[in-house]
Amino acid sequence: NAGVTQTPKFRVLKTGQSMTLLCAQDMNHEYMYWYRQDPGMGLRLIHYSVGEGTTAKGEVPDGYNVSRLKKQNFLLGLESAAPSQTSVYFCASGRGQAHLSGYTFGSGTRLTVV
Amino acid sequence: SQELEQSPQSLIVQEGKNLTINCTSSKTLYGLYWYKQKYGEGLIFLMMLQKGGEEKSHEKITAKLDEKKQQSSLHITASQPSHAGIYLCGADGKAGTALIFGKGTTLSVSS
Numbered sequence: 094n095a096g097v098t099q100t101p102k103f104r105v106l107k108t109g110q111s112m113t114l115l116c117a118q119d120m121n122h123e124y125m126y127w128y129r130q131d132p133g134m135g136l137r138l139i140h141y142s143v144g145e146g147t148t149a150k151g152e153v154p155d156g157y158n159v160s161r162l163k164k165q166n167f168l169l170g171l172e173s174a175a176p177s178q179t180s181v182y183f184c185a186s187g188r189g190q191a192h193l194s195g196y197t198f199g200s201g202t203r204l205t206v207v
Numbered sequence: 208s209q210e211l212e213q214s215p216q217s218l219i220v221q222e223g224k225n226l227t228i229n230c231t232s233s234k235t236l237y238g239l240y241w242y243k244q245k246y247g248e249g250l251i252f253l254m255m256l257q258k259g260g261e262e263k264s265h266e267k268i269t270a271k272l273d274e275k276k277q278q279s280s281l282h283i284t285a286s287q288p289s290h291a292g293i294y295l296c297g298a299d300g301k302a303g304t305a306l307i308f309g310k311g312t313t314l315s316v317s318s
Contacts, residue, residue: 126305128308134310135308135309135310135311136295136297138305138307141305151305152307183250195240195252195255196240196250196252196306197252198251200248201248201249203247
């Protein structure tokens with residue numbers, strides 16, 4: 094089925110380790126987003142991209158980097174993981190600006206940093 | 208910045224009962240989205256509302272946006288166990304950025 098695919102689904106990291114979360118969409122969407130979801134905090138935007146080669150900071154960007162080298166992929170990197178980055182990470186994509194269309198979400202990556 | 212408040216934070220209803228979830232914005236809404244999330248899964252898009260007074264229905268779920276476009280409600284009629292999950296409302300953030308979300312309402316349906 095077409096949609097948004099996130100890899101990996103689960104990961105445990107040690108403090109200080111690095112990793113990259115991959116998001117791939119096959120709907121030819123221009124816009125892509127990374128959110129994190131924490132208990133009692135809802136979904137918070139980390140970074141987003143409005144097209145290939147572009148990225149921008151969201152509400153909670155510290156400790157994360159992103160890249161959008163290809164239109165279909167949006168990578169989220171953690172250079173030096175911290176326990177505060179334990180969370181569920183969701184990627185989403187959309188056709189246009191937020192108010193013109195809804196988003197399609199991936200199934201999430203559950204990350205634990207010990 | 209815009210904030211979305213959802214109420215209640217959680218609720219438990221008996222199967223067959225009706226329920227309402229509210230989403231209130233600190234600013235005028237230009238697009239209001241309702242999503243449902245089952246535990247351990249991603250968000251599923253339910254409905255989008257744009258016009259003041261607009262109402263949409265899908266199966267037994269009805270969403271409304273008030274005339275002033277600052278409040279939306281999600282109403283479930285004759286709830287079923289399949290309705291259980293987390294309901295989130297989302298709205299436009301700063302122009303050209305991304306959706307912001309409320310903290311969610313956790314719904315449990317007891318049979």
